[in-house]
Amino acid sequence: MILLRKWIEHRQLLLALASGILIVIAWALELSASPAFLTVSIFIIAYLIGGFYKAKEGIEEFINERKFSVEILMILAAIGAATIGYWMEGAILIFIFALSGALETYTMNKSHQEISALMNLQPEEATLLKDGMEKTVAVSELRIGDLVRVKPGERISTDGVIFTGRTTIDESALTGESLPISKQVDEEVFTGTVNLSGMIDVSVTKPAEETLFQKIITLVQSAKDEKSPSQLTIEKFEGPYVKVVLIFVTLMMLLPYFFLGWSWHESFYRAMVLLVVASPCALVASVMPATLSAISNGARQGILFKGGVHLEQLAHIKAIALDKTGTITNGTPVVTNVYFHPVFNENDLLYAICAIENQSSHPLAKAIVTYCKQQGIEPVKPDFIENKSGWGIIGTVDGEGWKIGKPDFFSFEKEEAFQEIAAGMSDAGQTLVFAGKENQDEVIAVFAIEDTIRDVAIEAIKSMKNEGITAYMITGDHEKTAKKIASEVELDGYSANCLPEEKVIEIEKLKKQFQKVAMVGDGINDAPALARANIGIAMGAGSDAAIETADIVLVKNDLAKITKAIQLSKRLNRIVMQNIIFSIAVILLLIVGNFMQHVSLPLGVIGHEGSTILVILNGLRLLKN
Template structure:
């Protein structure tokens, strides 16, 4: 019997991107997502409501991308689909896309949204931009034409008479026939997006927000047509059907315009990459399309140019404005060996560099991919809103039916009155505001975070960040610079500071020890002249011994000094004081005499103090987690004002320390930058990677701080909390609005006050609620975030 190794032949999962052109509302897109989830072979679905794009994972053993597109077309969705390789979802990995049934591709034209366009094109992500603009433009066109036809219907209706307009319709037409002629194209052409969406839902045995609009307009229009033919034109209200359609179009246009606009700022980041680059070939600079640049190519950058791709400077020097990537306003010096990032702007100098990352692997493309993934993701609160929206549709339909029956049989009113109340109740309860409450806030918040240098990988990460009450910082490379620097030069009596530092740096100059290199760098930064020693000997664990300018020089610890019989006088007290501050102090001696002490430390980032203060202002506890000795860790913690120090923790135990905090009921964010931080980042409720950290830390984290600035942690929590506040405001408004609006529209105030809301005004109020929710989310862009303690 032969045994087959099925694992070797496992079919890789496939992905499909679906751009839908006839889903015009948040709840309609939610229905599409729900519909796709039930398709055989589909393994995952998410609909990006900000761009009307669905992302599907599917098993190619059971279904193909072409079959899914055929099904969507048969179900009434106007869409285009592109197969996307699974790696496309991973930042930095190239993706392969193949579009199904796209006419341009049949003639050899390249896809509009290939990874090359993501990475290189001057019209970055143009497929999404054009897709969104087309939908917004189509809705605007329908609204304007419908408005032009609706206004005359209203003027020649009882509404116009109420405002003193008493003219009769032209061409000798009756008001009823005039309404038939003008309202029919409004309802069936202008309102087709609503009617077609309602029909799709009906075929699935479902109802959605579009069902409510279509029901209201078609009931009004159908009854009026019946009255025109069978009742001689009595009791028609074509103006209600036309105004309901037109105002619904207005509301959806405003909503779509705001919804698509939320992604433009982020998508515009890709336009920072130029469309061409100067490649050096055979010693000559040749301008080529950006997509032709490969890793290892030598590129030239002139003053004022944008750096085309990521790379490392080969020759020349300049200053580069990196504010578009890091947010830091001060240009950064670039010389041979330093890294440059695509999309940044060169200043006055010129240089050449080797490309190290192109296409989807560049930092710029990875940032945009992270942000777009986050904006497309669904927050936990959205699931509740979707369920509530579905329930509200049936509440609205039930309210409309109940209002019709109550006014017809118990209220003593005619059919027209009953229909008016029923249609108004159905229309005003459209749950589009509820469907948009969460995604608009999430989308705007993620975009705002990107501009602040905070990248949330998904909506769940943003929501989780809002609940953080404890932030754990790794010390080295996060709170500190990650490399030692010269901090103190303390000469003995009778010795000049400059002589002390010159001899110490000259003796250390050949050493490759990090502490010795820190002393040399510090001396160079202070303008001290360093000479190469005549002799040099490294004494492991103790220091160095060298001959500088003919003088025997020692640089090292007390053991070395005692071994050589060097009297130290009062210098040990200085060394103890420096050690208490977390610094590594070394004695310097020459000619058998102690000259003084130099001290080195991993210097604290300027932004670390600001980070701790800002977090305390947000009532967030701060914890330092480090493998360093307790004295050094506590010295740094004292300078920063941190609440808790967890020192001498082995790399493998960091995750366990995070777990201990979680068992105390704390919601923990872990901030780190190294490989040894990855398990702790994964264990924390929110893992946060400093942008300059290792790839494994960045990949493991939920949030990335692009600027390598720990103070951005406070910004991320402040931003997340305010997004959560916007979501709560939007959900509260959407729910309260419907609870109050449905009884009003159904005529609850008519017996006491004679107030009956007509369908057209119900449509206006429905649209207003959607716009209010969207605008409330957009106003978040003006909110100030907590980045420093309040003054």
């Protein structure tokens, strides 16, 4: 069975090699003066074995699409060589052409292996916890809210959050990050990653068909089918070019014979050489193998391109607009500063505030509860709670009334110290939450809360600038916060207080100034701007709307990957240009040499097919980081 799979996978290469062996045998028989029919018979078998796949491909394309291709040129050239007695040259042409075709197929298979490798990492079964009992079920049967047990050494079978336990997880299959990551309760885990140490129970947050893992597979598969502008141009050019070559080959047969005094044999021979050397095989192979290699390289590093067109265009980006929340910042507010009235006991205040804020789902309330827990305070159930929409929350803890909320929720006339402290915190771009006694309308605590900058943001933006790209922030946050963030990460500019439609306007302004602009975001409100930018880049942990709209997805929200993607795009464009220039130069050189009668058929075959193999190998370099 294994041998059969290997044969199916490499059959094109094996048939090409078999053709080469038969050519050697026929050549040896020719040298030993064996009967001509025996030698010719072996050459014919070599023709049929080596040329089967390419001939089939060319004939099917001609029948189905009425399109002339390079395969048709090679078939005609081999047949033409045989008709004038150049069996060896024709067979070598078939052999090298088949070998380059097998190499191109290998390149395609190599790039598709990235998908196969991903799919092999996707578990098909999960250990479901129900009523305290473990039950093995198909992953497709899992529903949101189910608890799944993952033991050390097992692959995680679902996207979810850790319900109980703590562990370290190998996420290299998704992100390319080699170092394991520590995870504990309430932290996210992803399908296909490996639980290395502790046993954990995971609460399912997404059905199997919507997991990040499945999105990666879908995106990479679709990227393989989308062709870059360079590839489309070459494919559009191929058909007319082949027709022109056939016209010139016909003229090469007739004009030298009638007007230059060449013999019919020489004219026909030179026409066959022209048929070989003018074929655009190397030109056709200049783009696709390189593009697929680059897409596969990106997928391995956690950069998902939705097609070669986006990969090719990324190198031309002159400015990048970034959303703030979840892109430059972590997207999770934290308490950065606290001021308590000196008369009151700090722990008593936190005890009451934590109990009340724990009943709210507001992100700022969650930040305060987290801070309280860090101080060793666990939330208790309050006696009474009432939300004051747009203002804050009031509640009673142990019979004492409290209120927590915006500055306007309180009177500051008797609290000048708090006014000064609040003004200082506000100037620093922080959001303020006040807490105090309800019946006295007295402020006794101020919490300064802000969204912290992601560790990688400063270095990532610096590396973008090193690539000659302008970094700009577009955010819905207020001016002070935007200014503070822009200063800390050294952005070239920013726009604040932007609604989704205003973000689109800002993108249009940047496009007028820089022509080619990318947008990076993660939320539903970023989707219109992602669509309007030349290249939309979404964070993998962002909203489905952002991921669906974007052209590129960063699996692990790693801004540093943007620079890597740009560098990969530049490498691709450089290698494609090398391939195109080289292949055209070889074709012109061989055509001129043939007309001057300096290029023999074997040399033409080697020069033409050798250049094809070289451009494919050059494209394969993009598989390496």
